[in-house]
Amino acid sequence: AQKITQTQPGMFVQEKEAVTLDCTYDTSDPSYGLFWYKQPSSGEMIFLIYQGSYDQQNATEGRYSLNFQKARKSANLVISASQLGDSAMYFCAMRLNTNAGKSTFGDGTTLTVKP
Amino acid sequence: NAGVTQTPKFRILKIGQSMTLQCTQDMNHNYMYWYRQDPGMGLKLIYYSVGAGITDKGEVPNGYNVSRSTTEDFPLRLELAAPSQTSVYFCASSLLGGNTIYFGEGSWLTVV
Numbered sequence: 001a002q003k004i005t006q007t008q009p010g011m012f013v014q015e016k017e018a019v020t021l022d023c024t025y026d027t028s029d030p031s032y033g034l035f036w037y038k039q040p041s042s043g044e045m046i047f048l049i050y051q052g053s054y055d056q057q058n059a060t061e062g063r064y065s066l067n068f069q070k071a072r073k074s075a076n077l078v079i080s081a082s083q084l085g086d087s088a089m090y091f092c093a094m095r096l097n098t099n100a101g102k103s104t105f106g107d108g109t110t111l112t113v114k115p
Numbered sequence: 116n117a118g119v120t121q122t123p124k125f126r127i128l129k130i131g132q133s134m135t136l137q138c139t140q141d142m143n144h145n146y147m148y149w150y151r152q153d154p155g156m157g158l159k160l161i162y163y164s165v166g167a168g169i170t171d172k173g174e175v176p177n178g179y180n181v182s183r184s185t186t187e188d189f190p191l192r193l194e195l196a197a198p199s200q201t202s203v204y205f206c207a208s209s210l211l212g213g214n215t216i217y218f219g220e221g222s223w224l225t226v227v
Contacts, residue, residue, distance in 0.1 A: 091157055
């Protein structure tokens with residue numbers, strides 16, 4: 001069965017600095033997608049970035065980039081130039097392409113941006 | 116753009132009552148999901164559907180039922196509500212192979 005591990009329950013970062021949120025995954029399936037979502041205190045799930053297992057380049061979306069190391073089974077989220085509005089819970093998730101119904105989320109990392 | 120719409124947003128149930136959380140998506144997605152999120156935790160998959168007429172269990176299906184009679188709708192039924200079902204419920208949808216899972220705004224359910 002697939003599994004997502006986020007080892008950092010909480011992280012702090014100074015405003016305007018970069019921060020890396022860790023995510024490791026476990027699956028024996030070669031075809032999968034990796035997602036990062038942001039959940040602010042209001043509760044909605046906001047999609048940030050996606051990486052396919054066969055993508056050759058790391059995904060980037062504005063200030064977000066995904067450091068994908070397939071051999072290590074890691075998919076860390078890098079947020080550059082942190083802003084106060086980045087304070088939220090962040091979830092890493094994986095979905096198998098051979099069984100797209102089977103999606104798995106990590107327990108999340110709470111990021112606090114300090115002014 | 117409606118996206119994924121779920122209702123109600125808030126509900127208080129008494130132990131033993133039943134209710135249905137409604138979910139509709141207007142993006143013609145074949146995959147739909149129901150998750151629950153307990154306080155401070157990640158999302159756990161309750162049920163999912165790969166298309167009309169096809170549903171399957173996720174990690175935590177006990178105490179819930181689903182149906183998928185149309186592509187658009189994926190209601191979640193709680194039978195005999197228990198305090199352990201107090202949670203935030205999210206409905207979501209995606210395309211097969213799609214690079215985004217779209218979420219509804221969540222439904223806060225309290226069982227007392």
